[in-house]
Amino acid sequence: xKISLLFGTxxxxxxxxxxxxxxxxxxxxEASSPLAYxxxxxxxxxxxxxxxxxxxxxxxxxxxxxxxxxxxxxxVEVTEAGSVRxxxxxxxxxxxxxxxYVHDGAQVNKLVLVNHSKxxxxxxxxxxxxxxxxxxxxxxxxxxxxxxxxxxLDVFCVEPGRWVGxxxxxxxxxxxxxxxxxxxxxxxxxxxxxxxxxxxxAKAQQEMAGQLMVEAPAASRxxxxxxxxxxxxxxxxxxxxxxSVAGAVEEQYASTIQQLRDKKAVGIVVAxxxxxxxxxxxxxxxxxxxxxxxxxxxxxxxxxxxxxKGAQASESAAQEFLEHLHGRHETVDSEPGVYRHTEVxxxxxxxxxxxxxxxxxxxxxxxxxxxx
Numbered sequence: 574x575k576i577s578l579l580f581g582t583x584x585x586x587x588x589x590x591x592x593x594x595x596x597x598x599x600x601x602x603e604a605s606s607p608l609a610y611x612x613x614x615x616x617x618x619x620x621x622x623x624x625x626x627x628x629x630x631x632x633x634x635x636x637x638x639x640x641x642x643x644x645x646x647x648x649v650e651v652t653e654a655g656s657v658r659x660x661x662x663x664x665x666x667x668x669x670x671x672x673x674y675v676h677d678g679a680q681v682n683k684l685v686l687v688n689h690s691k692x693x694x695x696x697x698x699x700x701x702x703x704x705x706x707x708x709x710x711x712x713x714x715x716x717x718x719x720x721x722x723x724x725x726l727d728v729f730c731v732e733p734g735r736w737v738g739x740x741x742x743x744x745x746x747x748x749x750x751x752x753x754x755x756x757x758x759x760x761x762x763x764x765x766x767x768x769x770x771x772x773x774x775a776k777a778q779q780e781m782a783g784q785l786m787v788e789a790p791a792a793s794r795x796x797x798x799x800x801x802x803x804x805x806x807x808x809x810x811x812x813x814x815x816x817s818v819a820g821a822v823e824e825q826y827a828s829t830i831q832q833l834r835d836k837k838a839v840g841i842v843v844a845x846x847x848x849x850x851x852x853x854x855x856x857x858x859x860x861x862x863x864x865x866x867x868x869x870x871x872x873x874x875x876x877x878x879x880x881x882k883g884a885q886a887s888e889s890a891a892q893e894f895l896e897h898l899h900g901r902h903e904t905v906d907s908e909p910g911v912y913r914h915t916e917v918x919x920x921x922x923x924x925x926x927x928x929x930x931x932x933x934x935x936x937x938x939x940x941x942x943x944x945x
Contacts, residue, residue, distance in 0.1 A: 610854075612842060612891045613920070618818050619885075621876035622847075624891040626840040632856040632936045636691040637716075637929075639863050640700055648690035653684040654725070682767060684709060684728050688721040693931055694913075697864070697939060699758035699871070701731060701751040701803055708803045710753050710770070712761045714927035714939055716807040716912040729761045729770040731802035731812045751803055752864075753870040754878065755843065755851045759943045763923045774802045780878035785810055806874065819873035834858045840940075842891040843872045847884025849894045850875070854940040856929075894942065898924050912938075921945055 613625040643649030684702070690692040694717040701710050709728035731753065751841060752758070757777060760769045778796060785793040792810035805811060838855035839861055853868055855861045900919035907913040913928040924942040929935065 609840075610895055612888055612895065613836070613838075615844075615886070615888065615891070615901060617885060619876060620846045621818055621878065622844040622884075622886045623872060624844070624888065625836075625838050626842060626852070626854060626895070628762075628839045628854075629837070631837045631839060631858055632934075633859045634855075634857040634938070636692055637860070637938070638688070638690050638694045639862040640694070640696060640702075641863070641867075643688065643690060643694055646690070648688065649694060650687045650689065651702055651705075651726070652685050654685050682728060682730070684726045685723050686717060686721075686726045687723050688717040688719060691719045693717065693719055694721075695860075695927075696726075696940065697752075698762045698925070698941070699753045699755075700867075701753055703751075703801075703803045705904050708801055709763050710757065710802075712765065714908075714914060714925060714941070716908075716927070716929060716931070716938070718911050718931075729767055729860045731757065731770065731774050732800050751806060752867040753802070754871050755943065756875060756878075758871070759803070759851075759923075762911040762925060762941070763943065763945065770888075777874075777878045778802070778805055781805060781811055781814070784814060784877060809903075814877050815873045818876050819870050834862070841872075842867065842894055843875075844886030845872075845876050845879050846892070847886050848944070849886050849890050850944050852895060852940070852942040854895075854937075856938045860938070885944060897922070898942070900924065 601703040609629045611627045613627060615622045615624045617623075623754060638648070640649065664937060686696075687896065696711050696713075696715050697718065697906070698711055698713050701708060704828070707730045710731045712727040712729055753761070754777060757770065757773045760766070760773045762919060764770075778799075782793045785796060789810040792808055796805050796808060800804060806815075838858050839856070841861075842849060843851040843853075843854040849870070853861075853864070855864070897919065900917035900922075904916045904918075905913060906916075907930070910930055912930055913926075915926040917924045917926075922944050924940065926937050929938045929940045
């Protein structure tokens with residue numbers, strides 16, 4: 574079914590109940606106030622189901638710079654820790670923290686980033702940067718203020734086995750355009766464990782190689798032999814496989830996003846094999862639009878490397894997934910005047926909220942929720 578036709582038939586979208594008061598605040602300076610969300614009828618392709626989410630309120634987010642935009646303009650610089658004199662802060666007291674992998678001054682789980690732009694930079698967990706001594710995936714959502722000093726950026730390696738510099742910096746070319754699949758992304762965000770991330774990368778790599786074994790044996794061998802998650806995703810036969818799922822969305826992107834913009838679409842709920850596994854919610858339609866292509870491809874990748882079972886998720890299941898955000902444990906990390914990052918652990922899920930604390934904001938810029 575064409576997406577344009579699919580969304581064109583939406584007359585009575587399901588209404589999602591009001592969410593927890595500590596989440597989805599109405600705006601800067603206003604009292605804490607939950608917003609109403611609606612799940613629209615899904616797009617289904619094979620074992621992937623995508624539910625657009627619309628909101629009653631959309632915030633102004635045009636001042637925020639994405640990683641893709643910063644890379645293209647040259648205003649965002651990412652380097653290995655210790656590779657540029659004067660570009661990294663002093664090590665923490667007591668030396669390198671346990672679990673941190675260190676080689677010749679550089680650290681596997683740390684990069685250094687500078688935002689030279691006059692706009693605040695948004696970083697999403699799961700975005701992949703390529704180059705340096707190893708390809709990395711960003712571990713946590715955060716905001717980097719305009720014209721920032723160098724910051725230590727928490728990352729995880731998605732290229733085990735290489736520790737040889739291929740470039741002085743990161744993100745040249747296609748690297749910034751990539752978003753890890755939810756299974757890999759979730760290991761970085763929730764488990765925060767390098768070994769777990771490597772294990773999930775290896776699992777995805779082997780599953781993709783298995784999918785290609787019959788129709789493209791040479792590509793299957795190439796996928797098995799590379800150590801780079803990014804290079805697996807850039808393999809032409811892998812692209813074709815992913816495009817077979819994401820193609821309908823990408824082909825109709827322009828007309829679809831216009832219709833979603835009219836409905837104030839701000840996010841996506843994702844199901845694979847009939848199970849709701851992920852949600853990405855943004856503060857505005859324009860921010861969703863910027864991330865839409867890379868997110869959809871990440872969801873499609875997840876569906877390709879997951880064995881199909883034939884089940885389909887319902888709109889009521891997507892509704893329930895967004896309604897339940899109350900958890901047993903909450904962890905807050907913040908940079909005063911810039912952002913607050915909140916992680917909530919609940920029964921069978923984790924949720925993550927990035928709230929902007931910059932002047933004239935005070936709203937949740939991005940929310941992600943995953944099943945565990």
